[in-house]
Amino acid sequence: MSRRVEGFKGFWVWILVLFISLVLHGLPKTYQNKIASLGRTVFFSPFLWIDSQYDILRDNLAKLIRAERELARAKLEIQSLTEAKIENQRLRRLLEFKENTDYDLVLAEVVGRKVGRFPSTVVIDRGSADGVARGMPVITPDGVVGKIKSAGVNSSVVQILLDPSIRISAIDQRSRVNGIVRSPDGVHLVMEQVPVGEDVAPGDRIVTSGYGGVFPPGLLIGYVSEVSEPEGSMFKKIEVQPAAKLNRFEEVFVLVEIPQDSIFGERTKNGGSR
Template sequence: MPFFLFDILARGRGPFLKEKSSATFFLFLVLSLLLLILPLKVKESLSEIVFSFAYAPFYSVANQIGELYDVHQVNRVLNEKVTRLTLENSRLQEKERENERLRQVLGFKSESSYQLIPAEAVAAEPERFPSLIWINLGEKDGIRKGMPVINIDGLIGRVSEVLVGSSVVQLLYHPNCRVAALDTRSRVQGIVRSKGGVMLNLDNVPTEEDVKVGDEIYTSGFSKIFPEGLKIGQVLKVSPAKDPVFKIIILKPAVDFSRLEELFVIKI
């Protein structure tokens, strides 16, 4: 037994025991004796146990870091899958919208009393409100200058130039475009044209004529260019003009000119 243990036993309740409880002292004494008399293998086992207890907090932290890394990897994989599925869903929705448009186009073509030639817009002027577009049909497809161009919503314009495999279409927004028009409710007639901007004007309507907001405006057929019954737009605003003879009538076009896709050329 080490000398310091005999020294402690000899002194009895010295300053050390005064500061610590008897239980703590005897526990320390027993552990010291055990360490002296236990075999080497047992000591090594005890050392491993003590080391494992000491290392446990560090192992726990390392394990938590590893788990966080695993969670991060799983989240990354899941996010990639969600992104792919979202893109695929968007693609399928666009396909469905395209199929619906084609069904409407085919239905419109079969119900129309006109001889229609399907076409596609392939280019447009680089303007906010373009007045010219190019279509994928030309002289070889039977397209001729002056033919009206429509879609399922209404009148778009007319063919102004024909090439071999493509044509130029003059839209309702073009400053030279004039359309003889008719209010389908009151039968009042006027001339539709653009004065800039996204809206159209119905001109040459006397102040005493009956035109109201919400009235539908169609081609009247009095022009040799556009046949009767093509929808142009709806009356958005009616107000007296500075000129006391004619009203100022603003139309909202039936066609969304920012979304010109499936078109038809009327063969006349």
């Protein structure tokens, strides 16, 4: 039954289409053209709208991509300018430090670093051709870094202050108490051989004493961070916070010549040699 109904409907649809065709065919040419134009407009308008929207979307996407590229380029420029500003400030500080010291200094850049949070050695880009030799002190404007372990022609290995084999004769700048600064574990600094009862307090500046002939007197090593007197011990336990940033410096100074009068003057001030 349903098939007969559907067939019947289809028949009348064809009759209607045929009737419309005959009517349109009988119309004047002008009306036929107008109706054809209207039909094309109605039929193609959705496709034309989709095409225009696609063009708009494509143009907006292109603008977005250009904007993102310009933003990324601007970020890189800002980063470069920021890095350049930081570098200029750092180099200006190095220059001011060199101009305000009596020591003969050679500026060097770190070009290699031993892997680890607290490296014991770094490599610098200055060597014997620049007057650098084994045993020379290495410092930054913040404080002592270490000393030259070995020197090649154009590069040298620096032994960092945290290397357990380094020992520096030191003095409490406030109380003039003498001791030895070293790192027992490659991580922390301590000041040893200070008898119980001596005047050393947290916050005191610990500087080189000039004894031993390697480091000139008065170079800042660090600050006392903790003081205790272990039971049964003859010596204080003194922990020292390094003044120099031993795990993230980029440039250093090598003291290639130490004025002897500064060493002798400091030793006389301290009351003779140890």
